[in-house]
Amino acid sequence: MPELPEVHGYKVYIDSTCLHKKITSIDCRDKRLFKKPAADFETFLVGEQLVNTVRIGKYLFIETSGEKVLVMHFGMTGRPKYYKSKEDRPKFGHIVLTFDNDFHFAFENKRKFGWWDLIDDIQEYKEEHGLSDDARELSLDDFKNSLKTRKTHIKKVLLDQSVCAGVGNWMADEILYQAKTHPKIKVENMMEKGIEDVFNAMKKVIEVAIEKDAHYSDFPQDFLMHFREEGGICFHTNDEIKKIQLGGRATYFSPNWQVL
Template sequence: MPELPEVQGYKVYIDSTSLHKKIMGFECRDARLLKKPKADFEQHLLKQELTETLRIGKYLFLKTTGDKILVIHFGMTGRPNYYKDEEDRPKFGHIVLTFENGFHFAFENKRKFGWWNLIDSIEDYKSEHKLSDDARDLSLEDFKASLSSRKTHIKKVIMDQSVAAGVGNWMADDILYQAKIHPKKKVQDMTVKAIEQVFDAMKNVIEVAIAHDAHYSDFPKHFLIHFRKEGATCFHTGGKIEKIKLGGRSTYFSPELQQL
């Protein structure tokens, strides 16, 4: 599933290809991918331009010259594709904008878990969906405040989108690995120093992932992503990586490094 680093890459891609071009066509092969009627998208996007993008977690907001803001969620397999010739349309490009310059913006969505929506206010949307500030922009003070009333294990908390929007499963595992914190550690039992270690690790994992365009193979060798499987060898201790289930999610950690 595209997570924060991948969606950041999509943001950069769209910024460099699809802004400030008049939209002359809108096509959707499957109305289930739209959170509003197709007619609403035609009304609010045709003859308008995409002017600016803003990413909050895994959500991408595209401001327009019209009255509405386009929201894209990429689901499991969503991605943008900017192309010119019709024969280059991607097989799973189920939603396509056509620009005045003859180029097209396709939303590839093979498994159809991604979707588009139209909204009036980003701040209202954040509030309605209980989204924190993007994890990349989150302040230490706000992070600490979000954790102050939590009474569950740290992994579940940092994956809560109201705490750190954009942190997904593999990221949470690597954050806790870098911070040397056991994923089952209860937040109320953590010291201020431990919370700060998690925050610093979160910022580092995000920036490394973005700097490497989410190409996991290029991450530093000490990142858990390289040996994130049961029985693999921990980079730091030489011990075995263990797998448990937390909140229904597969969780990987190094028991020797991340002691409970």
């Protein structure tokens, strides 16, 4: 699933291709991908321009020259594609905007878990959906405050979008590996330094992933992503990586590196 680094890359891509061009038409092959009636997207997008993008976690908000803000969530397999010829429409480009320069923007969505919405205000949407500040922008104080009343394991907290918006499953595993923190440790049992270690590891993982355009093979050698599988070999201890289920999510860790 696209997580914060991937969606950051999509933001940069859209910024460099799709902004400040008049939308002349919109085509959707599956109206279930719209959170509002299809007629609303025609009304509020056609004739307008995409003028600015704002990313909060895994959500991409695109301000338009009109009344509404377009919200994109990329689901499991979503990604953007800007192209010239109609014949180059991606196979799974279920939603397409056409611009007045005769280029097109496709929202690829193979498994159809991604979606579009139209909203009035980004801040209101953020509050209504319980999103924290984007994990890349999150302060240490806000992170600590969010953890004060938590009584569950740290892995589940990292996946809570009201705590650090944008962190998903692989990122949570990587953050805890970099912080030498066991995924099952309860937040209430963590010392302040341990919480700070997790926070600093989160910032490190985010920046590395963005710098490397979320190309996992380019991550540093000591990143879990290179051996994040059951039976993989830990970079630091040469012991096997273990897999457990936490909160219904597959979780990978190194027991002798991330000691409980």
